[in-house]
Amino acid sequence: MNLNQFTEKAQEAVVTAQGTALKWKHQAVEPEHLLLACLVQKDGVVPACLDNLKKGLAKELTAQVEQLLKERPKIEGDVKPYLGGATNRVLMQSEAEAKALRDDYISTEHLLLAFFDLKEGKIPGVLARFQITKQSFLTSLQKVRGNQRVTDQNPEEKFNALQKYTRDLTQAAENGRLDPVIGRDSEIRRVIQVLSRRTKNNPVLIGDPGVGKTA
Numbered sequence: 001m002n003l004n005q006f007t008e009k010a011q012e013a014v015v016t017a018q019g020t021a022l023k024w025k026h027q028a029v030e031p032e033h034l035l036l037a038c039l040v041q042k043d044g045v046v047p048a049c050l051d052n053l054k055k056g057l058a059k060e061l062t063a064q065v066e067q068l069l070k071e072r073p074k075i076e077g078d079v080k081p082y083l084g085g086a087t088n089r090v091l092m093q094s095e096a097e098a099k100a101l102r103d104d105y106i107s108t109e110h111l112l113l114a115f116f117d118l119k120e121g122k123i124p125g126v127l128a129r130f131q132i133t134k135q136s137f138l139t140s141l142q143k144v145r146g147n148q149r150v151t152d153q154n155p156e157e158k159f160n161a162l163q164k165y166t167r168d169l170t171q172a173a174e175n176g177r178l179d180p181v182i183g184r185d186s187e188i189r190r191v192i193q194v195l196s197r198r199t200k201n202n203p204v205l206i207g208d209p210g211v212g213k214t215a
Contacts, residue, residue, distance in 0.1 A: 021081035103150035
């Protein structure tokens, strides 16, 4: 597997997985190490997709995977974790997942998708327990990525740009978090009336300075 085919975040996940196996004195880098590395990434796509399915889901899944790692046997002396067979199969499958999404590089979301094809270990059962399916993750991924594809090694900057750099005023209004507008009732009604017209495509707002035309 050529790591140059991986995005920066995916490479970071592999390195973190190796470091976790070393820290916990595990003999091999297993899928649990790799999954944990994807889950704890700051600004990562995987946590964003999971939390889009259910708020706090990434944190809950992280705790469960950490528990699985605590149950694994430790070895004494110098530890040089090797890449486990199941982990290698996950990495190979991630390449197929990237091709299926017509992406040029393998990213962390492809690693997560590859876990659904595992036929061994405890991860499939954990994902099922949290009701995370491949289709539900793909649906969430579509919301996070939009129409963007992975065409370079740092695609996360393009994903979810609206959520990162803008404020959803509609959602804020639904949640009752917008500051109230005081003393502009007639102006607001007039704006709504003008903007809701169907027979006029170019509404013009006319009013005295300071009444809120620009807003």
